[in-house]
Amino acid sequence: MNINQKIASVLLTSRLRQLMVAVLSVTFGISMYVFMNSFMAGVNNQQTEITFTSMAHIKIYNDLSDEVKPIMPVPADTHTVIMVNNARNIRYTEGIKNADGIKEQLSTHDEITGITAQLNQNVFLRNGVSKISAMLSGVETISEDQVFKTSEYLVEGDLQDLDKRSDGIILGISLAKGIGVHTGDNVAVITSDGISKSFKVVGLLETGASAADKTKAIVSIQTARQLFSKNKSYATEILVNIKDYALAQKIAGQLSSLTRYKVEPWQEGNSQLDSANVLRDIIAIAVSLTILIVAGFGIYNIMNMTVNEKIKEIAILKAMGFNGKDVIEIFLTQSVVIGLMGGLTGLVLGRIIVSIVDNIPFKIATLTTLPVEYRTSDYLMAFCFGIIITFLAGYLPARKASKIDPVDILRG
Amino acid sequence: MTALSVHQINKYFHEPVNFHVLKDISFEVTKGEFVAIIGKSGSGKSTLLYLLSTMDTDYGGSIAINGTQVTGLKQNQLAKFRNEHIGFVFQFHFLLPEFSVLDNVMLPALKLKKKGKEEIEHEALELLSMLGLNGQEHKRASRISGGQQQRVAIARALINGPAIIMGDEPTGNLDSKNTKIVFDIFRRLAKERGQTIIAVTHDDEFAANCDRIIELSDGVLI
Ligand SMILES: Nc1ncnc2c1ncn2[C@@H]1O[C@H](COP(=O)(O)OP(=O)(O)OP(=O)(O)O)[C@@H](O)[C@H]1O
């Protein structure tokens, strides 16, 4: 410990009550920062998770091209007029014919964590007289589970059962209620072509996203292909999950060069989800920074008072040969120590608050407790901001102290 | 050799009214000389000493200490110069109240960093015992008597072995026995180590025993 630090520590410990108030204000600021950001991250994660139970990061499908090709070449001479009324954009191919080939091709990309193919069609479900429209999803059970974690949202039954019996079907929980069937009951699926087939309900799905819970019906993809009489490798879409969903746009760009089908990142058409996440993050940062800045004013105030109280001591030190820089060091050391002590206790307190919140019951949708995230980066950022703010708050009074003219004070 | 050379010093106070405190002061002090400054209360003795100690830089004229022209140096340079070359005892004792007696004495030496902590502590203890302060070393500076505080301030002024020791009534609060002790210490430092002593005093006997007396009257040297 050098002489300036020693002086700082003596000055700091001579007023323990003030020291404690200053430390506590930092503690409070930092713990709030940690709490706010952990909580918001938890909410964001929860939202994203629900979103991605029914939506993959990237979707590949056969898009109807929006540019209508001219039916006849435009004539070179100006005397001929072509009149085509009501031109139709005809889709010659429907869906993806060789889904397996594309899946294999994509699997070489190392950002990809899961690929699954789906065959989706609108159908009607009928149980006796009640009839309801539904979205029938033919899925590859194993990779489907990797991408959507579907089995986590099954309240009854098992996803693998779909492979075991070709007439098995899993229904969204509200859908099942809507037509009054339970696990074990039979239900008829009627396609738009009028084909009807009877299925046995083997499970129920509850994702928390009501649109999915109200419409979704899952069968195995082979069953779906049979039902719609499609070839072996047919799918309507290929769904891809990647390591970091925020990068979906970039990776979709890379993938689109591998296939002639439309490659669509999740943000396209879901910007409301994206913007909600960003807005929540902004609120969290704004609120927590405000708290930290208020704590900074607290420190500024206390350090200012200390400088005024110790003005005579500062004059003596300067008279003995301590220069302006030494005085700045002495007072800055005090605020940095306050920052460090408040910062560390703030991190601990923040961690405690977060785990308390993590255990507060909150039974809505699939939640059981309030959602929080444990991210090291939140703690690091809180600590850095805390130190920066105490440093700034301490610097101004310290600079004022360094400018004190000793004669003015000592002449009395 | 000249320890201190003062040339044509003029000092004004502007608050509350314009006031010419020191008028055309010039004098020299040789190394190892023990000088007393006397004069009526309000004649400008303290003001002069603040100028000589380099703390007050707002004056006309020039001051050189040990051959270094201190007039015109920057604040930080002056701080370093004071730390190394000047020991100062204030009219009111001005210790750091939160620190122990020993720490108060050691601070200027710890700042100078010429010696190790052990050595500094040893020298500080020696100075304190020389000034009759045995047993007070670890008390807080605010918990000792006025006379004791004044002697601690003297010990602090001596710790770096400064070329010039300036005292503003350094024995003002001491009984005759302790005044004698301080006087003898100053005497010995001047004679044995060639340190220059400049002391403001109201004590005629103290002044009479010095090498030279400088008298101020209403800001003029007589
Ligand atoms: N800060 C100041 N502002 C204005 N005038 C001052 C200031 N300090 C001192 N003076 C005036 O300058 C004159 C000299 O003051 P100084 O303190 O030098 O006297 P002194 O000789 O040390 O007296 P004493 O023996 O009582 O200590 C006095 O008339 C005093 O009123």
Ligand SMILES: [Mg+2]
């Ligand atoms: Mg005086």
